[in-house]
Amino acid sequence: MKISIKNLNILICDDSISNVLLLEKLLKDSGYVRVAAVTDPVKVLPLMLETQFDLLLLDIEMPGLTGIEVLQQMHRSALHNQFIPVLVLTGNQQPEIRNKALEVGASDFLTKPFDNTEVLLRVRNLLRVRAAYLSQSRMNAELEDRVEKRTQELEKANAILIKRLAQVGEMRDSETGRHVLRVGKYARVLSDAIGLPDDIGYMIEKAAPLHDLGKIGIADKILLKKGKLTEEEREIMNGHAQMGADLLSDHESLLVQMAGSIALSHHEHWDGKGYPKGLQGESIPVEGRITALSDVFDALTTIRPYKKAWAVDEAVDYIKKKAGLQFDPRLVEVFISRLDSILEIKTRFDDSK
Ligand SMILES: [Fe+2]
Numbered sequence: 001m002k003i004s005i006k007n008l009n010i011l012i013c014d015d016s017i018s019n020v021l022l023l024e025k026l027l028k029d030s031g032y033v034r035v036a037a038v039t040d041p042v043k044v045l046p047l048m049l050e051t052q053f054d055l056l057l058l059d060i061e062m063p064g065l066t067g068i069e070v071l072q073q074m075h076r077s078a079l080h081n082q083f084i085p086v087l088v089l090t091g092n093q094q095p096e097i098r099n100k101a102l103e104v105g106a107s108d109f110l111t112k113p114f115d116n117t118e119v120l121l122r123v124r125n126l127l128r129v130r131a132a133y134l135s136q137s138r139m140n141a142e143l144e145d146r147v148e149k150r151t152q153e154l155e156k157a158n159a160i161l162i163k164r165l166a167q168v169g170e171m172r173d174s175e176t177g178r179h180v181l182r183v184g185k186y187a188r189v190l191s192d193a194i195g196l197p198d199d200i201g202y203m204i205e206k207a208a209p210l211h212d213l214g215k216i217g218i219a220d221k222i223l224l225k226k227g228k229l230t231e232e233e234r235e236i237m238n239g240h241a242q243m244g245a246d247l248l249s250d251h252e253s254l255l256v257q258m259a260g261s262i263a264l265s266h267h268e269h270w271d272g273k274g275y276p277k278g279l280q281g282e283s284i285p286v287e288g289r290i291t292a293l294s295d296v297f298d299a300l301t302t303i304r305p306y307k308k309a310w311a312v313d314e315a316v317d318y319i320k321k322k323a324g325l326q327f328d329p330r331l332v333e334v335f336i337s338r339l340d341s342i343l344e345i346k347t348r349f350d351d352s353k
């Protein structure tokens, strides 16, 4: 949208009422519709903070507060980065005063007595620069808005796809749909409790449900086998971690990358005896350590075709025993301290509902 300079807001400040009236009339007669004027320099800053002015015509020699002081006030206020042009009115020809005014933010000068043509030309020129600045910042703001909206849409689409993908993974497994939901929510509690930033907690919550996505690549006869797996079958089954990571690799979305990291690392053990890489301690990504604990707790406390559901106490005892072996000991501590929130999730997202 083109900005008409005649509609921009002009403020005049001169202690001489006749100067103010003269300038106001001159500007209005030549088509500027928004012209305000004050004779008290103390009022300039409050007025400018309240209304957005696009040009200030400012007298220098005034009683009470000089124009230089007004400029200094503006410089110290929120106005200093708004690039509002200031046309300084002065009867003083001394270069020191002019230089001082320029130093504190004056854009141009008008010498008294005014030459009408010069006043109008200097006003026009400053307002043109102002209009260009305003339209540029409007364009930037619109562009930022559009980018922001687009990013949000993409993130939303990614989150939906991730959720669907997690459901696909479950369809082949005997685990229930609620399992992955709870694992995500437990993981969020742990992420928050150890002080991870909000956006990372959000990503872990959304990505953790994909931890077993790689199981879609495991043959039914192994995946759904009722009895104990042979050594060889166990090997194949363990391949689901790498397979999940492969499915989720090479994607720009941070959420998908997070899901890939979780898929790969959710069977690593703190003592280095997990798979697929045998990583140890802090070398296991935190999102993997968090998901591992969340996953095991949920698997223990819910019914599976091959086992009954353990009581919460039994599951907590097991987890405590595995602190420093299978699980990150700090996470185990945090898990126990947040058991209330964990159990609330367990009840709220129970399989029967
Ligand atoms: Fe797994």
Ligand SMILES: [Fe+2]
Residues within 6 Å of the ligand: 175, 179, 183, 211, 212, 295, 299
């Ligand atoms: Fe799981």
